Amino acid sequence: MKMSYSVHSPPALRCWCTLPFSSRRKASSLENTYFSNRTVFCSSARWIYRRHCEASVSGADLSSGFFFYSSLNKEQLTNSTRTMSASDCRGESEMLKILRALGMDLPTISHEEKHTVEEANKELGRFGVPCTGTKNMFLKSKKEDLVLVTALHTTRTNMKVIQDALSLKDLRFAPEDVLRTHLGVVQGGVTPLALVNNESKNIKLVLDKALVESTVPVVLHPCRNDKSCLMTPKQLQDFLRKLEYPFVVVDFSAEATGGTPSGDNTRAKSSTSLKETGKKTSQPAAAATTGGANVTGETKLGILVKREENFPQWYVEVITKAEMIEYYDVSGCYIIRPWAFFIWSRIQKFFGARIERMGIEDCYFPMFVSKSCLEREKDHVEGFAPEVAWVTKAGETDLEVPVAIRPTSETVMYPYYAKWIRSHRDLPVRLNMWNNVIRWEFSHPTPFIRTREFLWQEGHCAWQTEEECSQEVLEILDHYAAVYEELLAVPVVKGRKTEKEKFAGGYYTTTVETYIAAIGRGCQGGTSHNLGQNFGKMFNISFQDPEKNDGSTLIPWQNSWGLSTRVIGVMTMVHGDDSGMVLPPRVASVQVVIIPVGITKNTTDEERKSLLEGCKTLERVLVSGGIRAKADLRDNYSPGWRFNHWEVKGVPVRVELGPRELASLKISLVLRHDGSRRSLLWDKELPTAMTLLMDEIHNSMFAKAKRERQENTKKLTEWSDFTPALNRKCLVLAPWCGEMSCEDQVKKDSAEESKAMQSEEVRDDARAPSMGAKTLCIPFDQPESVEGKTCICKSCSRPAKRWVLFGRSY
Numbered sequence: 001m002k003m004s005y006s007v008h009s010p011p012a013l014r015c016w017c018t019l020p021f022s023s024r025r026k027a028s029s030l031e032n033t034y035f036s037n038r039t040v041f042c043s044s045a046r047w048i049y050r051r052h053c054e055a056s057v058s059g060a061d062l063s064s065g066f067f068f069y070s071s072l073n074k075e076q077l078t079n080s081t082r083t084m085s086a087s088d089c090r091g092e093s094e095m096l097k098i099l100r101a102l103g104m105d106l107p108t109i110s111h112e113e114k115h116t117v118e119e120a121n122k123e124l125g126r127f128g129v130p131c132t133g134t135k136n137m138f139l140k141s142k143k144e145d146l147v148l149v150t151a152l153h154t155t156r157t158n159m160k161v162i163q164d165a166l167s168l169k170d171l172r173f174a175p176e177d178v179l180r181t182h183l184g185v186v187q188g189g190v191t192p193l194a195l196v197n198n199e200s201k202n203i204k205l206v207l208d209k210a211l212v213e214s215t216v217p218v219v220l221h222p223c224r225n226d227k228s229c230l231m232t233p234k235q236l237q238d239f240l241r242k243l244e245y246p247f248v249v250v251d252f253s254a255e256a257t258g259g260t261p262s263g264d265n266t267r268a269k270s271s272t273s274l275k276e277t278g279k280k281t282s283q284p285a286a287a288a289t290t291g292g293a294n295v296t297g298e299t300k301l302g303i304l305v306k307r308e309e310n311f312p313q314w315y316v317e318v319i320t321k322a323e324m325i326e327y328y329d330v331s332g333c334y335i336i337r338p339w340a341f342f343i344w345s346r347i348q349k350f351f352g353a354r355i356e357r358m359g360i361e362d363c364y365f366p367m368f369v370s371k372s373c374l375e376r377e378k379d380h381v382e383g384f385a386p387e388v389a390w391v392t393k394a395g396e397t398d399l400e401v402p403v404a405i406r407p408t409s410e411t412v413m414y415p416y417y418a419k420w421i422r423s424h425r426d427l428p429v430r431l432n433m434w435n436n437v438i439r440w441e442f443s444h445p446t447p448f449i450r451t452r453e454f455l456w457q458e459g460h461c462a463w464q465t466e467e468e469c470s471q472e473v474l475e476i477l478d479h480y481a482a483v484y485e486e487l488l489a490v491p492v493v494k495g496r497k498t499e500k501e502k503f504a505g506g507y508y509t510t511t512v513e514t515y516i517a518a519i520g521r522g523c524q525g526g527t528s529h530n531l532g533q534n535f536g537k538m539f540n541i542s543f544q545d546p547e548k549n550d551g552s553t554l555i556p557w558q559n560s561w562g563l564s565t566r567v568i569g570v571m572t573m574v575h576g577d578d579s580g581m582v583l584p585p586r587v588a589s590v591q592v593v594i595i596p597v598g599i600t601k602n603t604t605d606e607e608r609k610s611l612l613e614g615c616k617t618l619e620r621v622l623v624s625g626g627i628r629a630k631a632d633l634r635d636n637y638s639p640g641w642r643f644n645h646w647e648v649k650g651v652p653v654r655v656e657l658g659p660r661e662l663a664s665l666k667i668s669l670v671l672r673h674d675g676s677r678r679s680l681l682w683d684k685e686l687p688t689a690m691t692l693l694m695d696e697i698h699n700s701m702f703a704k705a706k707r708e709r710q711e712n713t714k715k716l717t718e719w720s721d722f723t724p725a726l727n728r729k730c731l732v733l734a735p736w737c738g739e740m741s742c743e744d745q746v747k748k749d750s751a752e753e754s755k756a757m758q759s760e761e762v763r764d765d766a767r768a769p770s771m772g773a774k775t776l777c778i779p780f781d782q783p784e785s786v787e788g789k790t791c792i793c794k795s796c797s798r799p800a801k802r803w804v805l806f807g808r809s810y
Contacts, residue, residue, distance in 0.1 A: 088180075088186055089184060089185040089186055089189050089194075089223055089224040089225070090184040090185075090197060090223070091184050091185070091193075091194055091196045091197040091223040092222055092223040092224055094196045094197075095193050095194075095196045095222060095223050096222075098196065098239060098242050098243065099239065101242065102235075102238055102239065102242055102329065103329060103330060104231075104235055104238075104239075104329055104330070104331075105330065105331050106222070106229040106230055106231055106235075106331060107127060107229065107230040107331055107445075108222060108227055108228070108229040108230075109123060109126050109127065109227065109228055109229075110226060110227050111123050111126075111226060111227070111228065112226065113188065113225050113226045114188050114221070114225050114226070114228075115187055115188040115225065116188070117133060117134075117135045117153050119188075120133060120188075120219070120221070120225075120228065121133040121153060123219075123228055124219060127219070127230050127444065129217070129230070129312065129444055129445055129446055130216045130217075130310075130312035130313040130315065130316040131216055131217045131218065131219055131230055132152055132153065132154070132214060132216055132217075132218055132219070132313075133152070133153035133218075133219050134150055134151065134152060134153055134191070134211065134218050134219060134220060135150075135151055135152075135153050135155075135157070136148065136149065136150050136151075136190040136191050136192075137149040137157065137173065137190075138173065138174045138178075138179050138183065138190050139162070139171045139172060139173060139174060140171070140172060140173070140174035140175075140178060141168050141169060141170050141171050141172075142169070142170045143168075145166075145168050145171075145204065146174065146178070146182060146202060146203045146204065147162065147166060147168070147171060147203065147204045147205075147206060148183075148190070148192065148195070148203050148204070148205050148206070149162060149206045149208075149250075150191065150192050150205070150206070150207055150208065150211065151207075151208030151210070151211055151252065152208055152210050152211045152214065152218070154210075155208050155210050155211070155252050155253075156252060157208070157252055158252060159171055161250060161252055162206060162250065165206065165248060165250050166204055166206070166248065182197070182198055182202070182203060183195070183197055183198060183203070184197035184223070185197070185221075185223055185224065185225070186225060187225075188221070188225035189221050189223060189224050189225035190221075191220040191221050191222075191223075192205060192207075192220070192236060192239075192240060192245075192247075193220055193221070193222055193223055193239070194223050195240070195243060195245050196223070196243065197223075198245075201245060201246075204248070205240070205245060205246070205247040205248070206247065206248050206249075206250050207236075207247050207248070207249050207250070208249075208250060208252060209249050209250060209251040209252070209253075210251075210252070210253070211233060212233050212237070212249050213233070214233050215316055215317055215320040215321065216313055216316045216317075217230045217231055217232045217233075217327070218230075218231055218232075218233065218236070219231075220236075230331070232327045232329070234327065234329065235329050238329065302321075302579070302580075302644055302648065303317050303318060303321065303578060303579060303580050303648065304317065305317055306578050307518050307576065307577065307578055308518065311518055311519050312446075314576075314578075315446075315447075315569075315572065315573060315576075316447070318572060318576050318580050318581055318648075319340075319447055319448070319569075319572060319581075321580065321648050322339065322580055322581040322648050322649045322650060323337050323338075323339045323649065324336075324337060324339055324340040324447075324568070324572070324581070325337060325340060325447050325448070330452075331445065331452070332440075332445035332451055332452030332453070333451065333452055333453050334447050334448075334451060336455070336565065338589070339589055339649060340448075340568055342587070342589040343567075343568050343571070343583075343587045343589075344455060344565055344568065346487065346586070346587045347483055347487060347563075347567060347587070348434065348457070350482075350483060350486075350487055351457065351479060351480075351483055351563065352432075352457075354479045354482070355432055355459065355476075355479065358430075358472075358475065359430060360430040360431065360432050360459060360461070361430065361431055361432065362431075362432050362433065362434065363431045363432070363433055364433055364435065365409055365412045365413050365416075365433060365435075366412065367405055367406050367412075367435070367436070367437075367438075368391070368403045368404070368405060368406070368412075369403065369404045369405075369406050369411050369412045370401065370403055370404075371401065371402060371403070371404065373411045373412070373415055374388070374404050374411045376411065376538045376539060387407050387438075387439035387440055388404045388405070388407055388439075388440065389404065389405045389438045389440040390402045390403070390404050390405075391403050391404075391405065405437075405438040406435075406437050406438070407437055407438065407439045408437060408458065408560075408562070409433065409435070409437075409458055409460065410460070410505075410531075410535060410560060413431070413460050414460075414535055414536075414538075414539040414541060414558075415539055417429060417460075417462055417539065417541050418539050418540045418541045418542075421462060421541055421542070421543050421556060422543060422544070423543050423544050423546075424464055424543050424544065424545075424546045424554075426543060427462060427463060427464045427543065427556060428461055428462060428463045428464070428468070429460075429461060429462040430459075430461045430462075430472075431459065431460055431461070432457055432458070432459040432460075433457065433458055433459075433460075434455075434456075434457045435455075435456070435457075435458070436453055436454065436455050436456075437453070437454065437456065437458075438452060438453050439452060439454075440452050446569070446810070447569065448565055448566055448568045448569025448570075448572070449523070449566055449569040449570075449810050450566075450810065454564050454565050454566070455564065455565045456562050456563060456564035456565065457562060457563055458560060458561070458562040459476065459559075459560060459561045459562070460558070460559075460560050461558065461559050461560075462536075462541065462556040462557070462558045463556060463557045463558070463559075464543075464554070464556060464557070465557060466530075466532075466557045468557070469530060469557035469558065469559050470530055470557075470559075472559055473510060473528045473529070473530045473559045473561070474510065474528070476528045476559075476561045477494060477510045477511075477512060477526075477528040477561075478494075480492075480512050480525065480526035480528065480561075480563055481494055481512050483526070483563065483567065484512060484514065484525055484526075484567065484570075485702065486586075487584065487586050487587055488567060488570075488571045488584050488586075488587060489571075489575065489584040489586075489698050489699075489701040489702040489705060490514055490525075490570060490571055490574050490575075490702070490705055491514075491515075491702065491705055491706040491709055492512040492513060492514055492525055493512070493513045493514075493515075493709075493776070493777060493779055493781075493805060494510070494511070494512055494513075494777075494779070494780050494781075495510070495511060495513065495776075495777030495778050495779040495780050495805065496508060496509065496510050496511070496777060496778045496780070497509040497510070497511055497527070497775075497777055497778075498738075498740070498743060498775045498777075498778065498804070499740060500740045500743050500744075500775070501774070501775060502529070503527065503529040503531075503560075505531070505534055505535065506529045506530065506531045506532065506534070506560075507529075507530045507531055507532030507534065508529070508530050509527050509528075509529045509530075510527065510528045510529070510530075511524055511525070511526070511527045511528075511776075511777050512524075512525040512526050512527075513525060513776045513777050513805065514570050514574065515574075515708070515709040515712070515713075515731060515807075516570070516573045516574055516810075517574070517705075517708040517709070517712060517729070518573065518729075519573075519729065519808075520712065520726070520728070520729020520730060520731075520807075520808060521807065521808045521809055521810055522731060522776045522805070522807040522808070522809045522810075523566070523570050523573075523809065523810045524566075524776075524809070524810075525563075525566070525567065525570060526561075526562065526563040526564075526567075527561065527562060528559065528561035529559060529560050529561060530557070530559050531557075531558040531559055531560055532557065532558070533555040533556070533557060533558070535558055536555040536556050536557075536558060537555060541555065541556055541558075542554065542555055542556075543556060571584065571587075574705050575650075575673070575701060575705070576650075579647050579648065580647055580648035580649065580650060581648065581649055581650025582650050582672055582673050582701070583649075583650035583651065583652055583672070584652075584697075584698055584701055585652045585653075585694035585695075585697050585698055586694070586698060588628065588650070588651060588652055589628065590628055590629070590630045590646075590649075590651050591627055591628045591629065591651070591652050591653060591690075591694060592622055592627055592628070592629040592630070592651070592652070592653045592654075592655055592690065593629070593630050593631075593632055593642075593646045593651045593653070593654050593655065594615045594618055594619055594629060594630065594631040594632065594655040594657055595615075595631075595632050595639055595642050595643065595646075595654065595655065595656055595657070596611050596612060596614075596615050596631075596633065596639070596657055596658070597639050597656045597657065597658040598611070598658030598659050598660070599611065603659075607659060610662070611657070611658070611659060611662060612633055614657060614662045615631040615633060615657055616631055616633075618631070618655065618657065618667070618682070619631040621682075621686060621687065622686070622687060622690060624687070625686070625687020625688070625690070625691070626687065626691065627687055627690050627691065627694075632646070639656075647672065650672060651672060652671065652672050652673065652694065652697050653669055653670070653671060653672065653690070653693065653694075653697075654669065654670040654672070655667050655668070655669055656668045656669075656670065665681065665682040665683070666679050666680070666681055666682065667679065667680055667681075667682050667686075669693075671697060673697055673700060673701050674700070678693070680693075709731075712728075712729060712730045712731060713730065713731045713732075713733060713805075714730045714731070714732055714733065715732075715733045715734075715783060715803075716732055716733070716734050716792070717734065717735060717789055717792070719749075719792060719793070719794040722734065722746075722750060722773075722792060722806075723749075723750050723753040723754050723757065724757070726750055726754060726773055726807070726808060727754055727757060730807075731776070731805055731806065731807040732773065732792075732805070732806045732807065733779070733783065733803050733804070733805055733806075734792035734803065734804060734806055735786045735789040735790065735791060735792055735800030735802075735803060735804075736775070736791055736792060736793075736800055736801065736802060736803070736804040737790075737791035737793070737796055737798040737799065737800055737801060738801045738802070739791075739796070739798065742791055742792075742793035742796050742798075743774070743775050745793050745794075745795055745796070746772070746773060746775075746792065746793050746806065747772035747773060747774055748772060749772075749793075749794060749795075750772040750773045751771060751772030752772075754771075754772070771808045772808075773806040773807055773808060774806065774807070774808075774809055775804050775805070775806055776804075776805045776806065776807050776809060777804075777805050778802055778803070778804050778805075779803065779804075779805055782802060782803050783803055784803075786799075786800040786801065786802060786803060792806075
């Protein structure tokens, strides 16, 4: 008869933890220590015990996500966990079929097999976007009920809350053989995606309310623990609906108030306090839902992450809670909501008016480009080849000739320039197009900054002479600088890209570069390219030489230039703070929000009516004076909630209008960018005073951003100072010899040194600044002569030719 062994839960382990076991023993090995009850403890049990000691004893927090194995014999304990691996998992292909049917293309990475939440979370930084880890627990009751719980890795998952939610008792971790039978995966591979293997649908699924409401994607294993994929909460719910798999949403934070989830018709107590939401208590509390219905109730309105502590997640929280974007179910694509699109429309109006005065006309070309046209310019197509998306099918029929979706429009437009340009009298051709483009191949999308589809304008002009072409290149660059500085209050550095960084196939590229102080990175703001005559040669664009009558032809000089919705992301990163967006007044959809205050239970109906009418009147006065004003008169939200709402959205000025202000005609203001308070007289000059205040706010925001950039731009000549300056979130202005090999070496050396300077703990942090420095631009405004100085590259002794701006970059 075989002896039975078991790994005990924490109460039993407490008497064992003082025994002198080796800390280096493998997790699957057994100790040669026997007790009177014939129990053997392995080092994996000791690890489990440590995890439970770290957790709160009350409520039995299940944060480790580990399984307890009961009634397994010695052979099972030593061999089962050792031999089972990711290759034994099933369901991945079925899962992928469902995702494809839903149009989902999930970013996925491969890695070593992961068995714990902590191990899996170390891979989060590889996605390059704000995301959060998950923990998944497979449970079983004495009555054989099976439960899968999926939560954010930061959520304290209390067993009692789960049991109460499902009306079950005695839940505990299920044995691995039950796991393999019902989910078809091994330890570490448990996620809701594995429910494709549970055809009987006998597993009750519980989703953490915090996960369902997460504003950032979550990381899950795609039916095996040697891969991880990125998925939005909406995509996960769509997947479950496609499976027709019911689930229950549980608010674990409601434990303290006794709130528990239930079915569709039962209300659960809200976990969000009145202080956090500012919403009146008369509003219904949050309800847990089943069957994939939308979760109702409150979410935490404010920004929960500090900008300096976790910039990527802060950024995503800001642009989602400020209602700038919404995540879409195609990776790398986003919905631009009205609050953000208004900014883009203001940019269109501002920039469009300027180029119209230059004589440039708007047009539109189709988004498709033939393969033959795309491949006519070798350097150009090689530069964009990894990003080109191809249409290969129409319905179920393969296209005879695939067509590409434009990554940019040179190859779309220039065959027709060749048709339209025959004489010097046909020049110049000066066209601009507002459109969208697709650049598909990348693994680290960031809303507005780096997306697969984005909106932009692209200009394409052809001139008779190089001088005319070059002059326009710089004129457009000045207009781009004006967009940033005069509309968005973001200072820029104008300069020329190096040969390594210039536009593929172009003659040279000019750029406006921005600086994001919170993370110490530069970001390319807009580019204007002189394409030379290269594209004219490739596309047979020519015109008769006006100086000769022998039929000889000349090739025109061309330029192209583009500015995209990236400007919105840059603006957010530069000005935003821990409370949310900070909108520059000139692009704010609402410049002034008016909120009535001072209404109490003692306020009479007549007083209330008079105050609300006063708010409406003030709104009309400001709007008639050219100020974009809005009175927020919603009576189902408290004034405090509305203050917070508009603060997150970044409205430049808040007017608090109460009975006293109405009586004295002296309005009280709060300025969003610095939190200061002002007061203005409500007289006929009020619209003018408010307009002047908007200009003052803009200038203040611009001055602050410029000061931050100047203070964090270091002029250096010694390599020993270079990497430390980068790690202090600085840009570096340094002498450079002009050789491309030195650019590559600087990037490599700065990355290696940066990593070496960090402690092991910091290196494990995905947010650590380990990226090497690249050349951002050769500034037009050179600080001084570089004569007598050598190249900043530590392995180069060549004399410098110019000062170059280096930095980490998006």
